[in-house]
Amino acid sequence: MTRLWMAGLHLAELFVSSLVHLLYGLYIFSTAVAGDLSQALNESLFKSNVNVGVKEEEPKGSTSAADLPPIVLVHGIFGFGKGRLGGLSYFAGAEKKDGRVFVPDLGSLTSIYDRARELFYYLKGGQVDYGEEHSKACGHSRFGRIYEQGHYPVWDEDHPIHFVGHSAGAQVVRVLQQMLADKAFSGHENTSENWVLSVTSLSGAFNGTTRTYLDGMQPEDGRSLKPISLLQLCRLGVIVYDWLGVPWLKNYYNFGFDHFNMSWKKRGVRGFVDCLLGNSGPFASGDWILPDLTIQGSMRLNSHLQTFPNTYYFSYATKRTKKIMGVTVPSSIPGIHPLLFLRVLQMSQWRLPQDTKPPYKGYRDEDWWDNDGALNTISMTHPRLPVEHPSQLVVKDSDCQPMQPGIWYYKIVEGDHILFIVNRERAGVQFDLIYDSIFERCRKHAFRKTPPTLPNQAEH
Template structure:
């Protein structure tokens, strides 16, 4: 009898200490995922005859995520390729929820490009396929609200576009934008997670390096045009100075899980044997960064200590500046993926950030680490000798669907 009682007590203890499988499953979710492309990006139908995708090259990252431990729902959105983050966020909202794009009355008056319309004709998506007399493309997820939240994954500028969308969803606009629901704010809980990949949260020195190649371009006319385009298109917000202003506006929400991924395709200089392209940089110094041999060729000339070819103009791996009133650029910025400085990918400057330790924390950036050897397009699986990005998206899937 004593042995039976002892066994029953042991069984009771086991039942109270080991969580039941059903309880563990209840913590998981299968919310849809929205992929948001970067600057000069394109949608899944842009090159459909060639089979080339922004997300995946000749493969398809969205399809891979759908079946990996799925099924899951994953959409690839398309937004303005060179638009400001605000305008891209407006595109994204209409495309997901349904309805016509509205860029906001006050915003267009202050920051609109010449001739830009607040409500461009025909830029609409149908929320109800049964009521679509204009034959608009169907909205991605019309049910989107606090009861039906979404995961967002953005590459490059896609990450800052998502941050602009979150700011508008939760806080709206302080100005009179004409009554569109996006600008009213108050939409808490609509976003479960945000993951950014190779995103220039604090800008990229790529543009500075390019402009320095041709000093004659730095004329009063160019300076006037740069001032005119502030807040109007993507180039300003992706510069370090523009990103600083953007980061002061686009807050990190305490209601959302944030993750970030860094990429790096340069190496510190060495006299030999560091995997860099010696044809681009035969002479190297340990203080600077140089492009790896497997970096996408189009960006090798900008990624190293010097722009190749140029008359001794510094590239991203050696560019610094300390002008008063501007964001200070030092050697911490040298490492890059050919387009974006790796240090900029971690989190917006001044926002909370931590290294991810397996425990999700809301309201702070959980950094998933730097993926060395991945350039700006390796991480999209574009054709190149670099590594496959599939394990990165599988890891992200495991994290976000486990929230």
């Protein structure tokens, strides 16, 4: 009787915790909608008062923004690109700091692999090809969205790109670079790792996170879901959302599972039930992002990913914990977003269940206690599992001057996981300092070799 009572109490606690997080999610979503409406109203009312700046003519012989390699900002889990959420900026307007920036809209919950494929065709153009073997294994259509015109169709080794990835977006870029090196895109046999000039990571998910286990992934395998958990609620919500397939709502925000054809028009009621029972769809095949964010899943990905000798790498690892008498605790209440405070506390105390096999040899719980509410700081510095990649800690700017390719320079930043996205006011001056340094670094390494001859130079 006591065991039954304890089990019932545990289920009740899980339900309440999940409900609280769900309400937080609804709050953030409704706030975004209200912000969109407010922004649209202000623009319509005060449009006549906006001063239109006159662009100064660039000096003859100078390099214009159009001649520079573009900078691509890649969002993380539950993220979105330009045009979603009524025009809300995932990167809090940082894209306006440079005249040559792209913000692609990729699947917010799709796997790292699928998102890397989508990113390639977003830039190069054409119809997204997920690959025949992968598509069959995961039970979805081989082909996806069509880009009639790529955002950077000239992309090649002579016209490389700078990438900036937040959270899982950083790992997406690494997978894409490996695909380029492996010439993994049909019809594009000339790709190489040198198409990527630099990779900058903001709280990058390189080695997984213990939060996945708190939210519902099984720590035993890093693949399956616990029967009752926050992620189970998320799974059910996504299935219902995609099955209803309301056009205007999906245009506003899309989880990215269109290639799984889960709408009622294509699956019907029977297919809907099949997805709910876990017999089909992305959650049945494991082709979604959470398995990739477990420690085990990240190790599976990392075992095939390289750090390349001609690419510049820089990583900002965030941290919102400190040690008091040997105990890891949240570093401050005001400095942590309310949505993340509970998770910072939980992650700083998380322990692998005693009867569970460690994810790797030498694993220690305490190594993973420093965190930012979503990722562990140890995971964000540089790729280290299952093999550690070349790295160097940066305390002051001179530590990476001159910057060398093929090395992961990393800096520890005091901040939570969403400090540098969505809400610019929270980050304050630090927001501009970080992004200014990123864009300055990208422009300093504008060309891997000697700059190409520009049209206005060829005349002389």
